[in-house]
Amino acid sequence: MSTPIVPNFDDEAGSGRKLAIICSKGNLDMAYPGLILANAALGEGVETHLFFTFWGFDMIAKKRMNDLKFSPTGNTAMHMPVGDIRVPQALAPMPGMQAVATKMLKKQIADLGVPEVPDFLDQIVGAGGHLWGCRMSADMNKFTEADLRDDVEGIISASDFIELTDGAQLLFI
Amino acid sequence: MPVTTIAGREVHVDAEGFLTDPSEWDHDLAAELAAAIGIELTPEHWKVLEFLRKDFATQGETATTRRVQTVGGFATKDQFALFPKKPAKKMAYIAGLPKPRGCV
Numbered sequence: 046m047s048t049p050i051v052p053n054f055d056d057e058a059g060s061g062r063k064l065a066i067i068c069s070k071g072n073l074d075m076a077y078p079g080l081i082l083a084n085a086a087l088g089e090g091v092e093t094h095l096f097f098t099f100w101g102f103d104m105i106a107k108k109r110m111n112d113l114k115f116s117p118t119g120n121t122a123m124h125m126p127v128g129d130i131r132v133p134q135a136l137a138p139m140p141g142m143q144a145v146a147t148k149m150l151k152k153q154i155a156d157l158g159v160p161e162v163p164d165f166l167d168q169i170v171g172a173g174g175h176l177w178g179c180r181m182s183a184d185m186n187k188f189t190e191a192d193l194r195d196d197v198e199g200i201i202s203a204s205d206f207i208e209l210t211d212g213a214q215l216l217f218i
Numbered sequence: 219m220p221v222t223t224i225a226g227r228e229v230h231v232d233a234e235g236f237l238t239d240p241s242e243w244d245h246d247l248a249a250e251l252a253a254a255i256g257i258e259l260t261p262e263h264w265k266v267l268e269f270l271r272k273d274f275a276t277q278g279e280t281a282t283t284r285r286v287q288t289v290g291g292f293a294t295k296d297q298f299a300l301f302p303k304k305p306a307k308k309m310a311y312i313a314g315l316p317k318p319r320g321c322v
Contacts, residue, residue, distance in 0.1 A: 050222040051254045052235035052311055054304050081321055088283060090303030158284060159322050168284065168322075171294030 063213035071100030073115040087172035098179035116143040225250035243314030270313040282320040
């Protein structure tokens, strides 16, 4: 009798794989790639760290995290839902366009069952993810830990980050 | 489609080992599947498994971690505690369901 076919979930050894994702963008669309990948990595048992820097700081700042926006300005890849036409760049900066584009994007994301950024980060932390803030971004914004989500583990410097991610795969978004 | 023998009975599985025919599953098999991957089922585990089976019957696809949380009511942290490291895959396997396809 041969051994039964059973999935290998790689439990022993724990491959020791580590992933660090640098989230440097504050526009709503670019908040998601890091979150989706972090969530996927955590669901595969990979130790995952998210490091928020520059505009990405908005994703973890209490005053800003519920209010991320999206604009088609400079984004030539935004297409209208009808007819696959690109949004003309000349229209993109017009008053109201940012609000419309943000609303559209939020709806498309919600229709897929993907949560808003703060809830998504709740899920990531629940799954064991680690959140870190960038020292320099904090100084630039004059923010302290009190201004950030409570589950951010600390505001760390670039060299702290390099130490923390020894042996990790790095992803810059 | 490979066939493998678990707990003395034959079940159809895919190349990875996930059951391909949800109707071949029952509670006894679940306990064996769990044992095969090192998990001992407690009533807490069963609540999640029952939700997954019920949800699959109505939705036609396996619930993702997020759905297990928002619709099933099981916090992400608890899912990871019950099915360590790879909760979505492990719970689907033990429930005799395909791996969830969604991203969240």
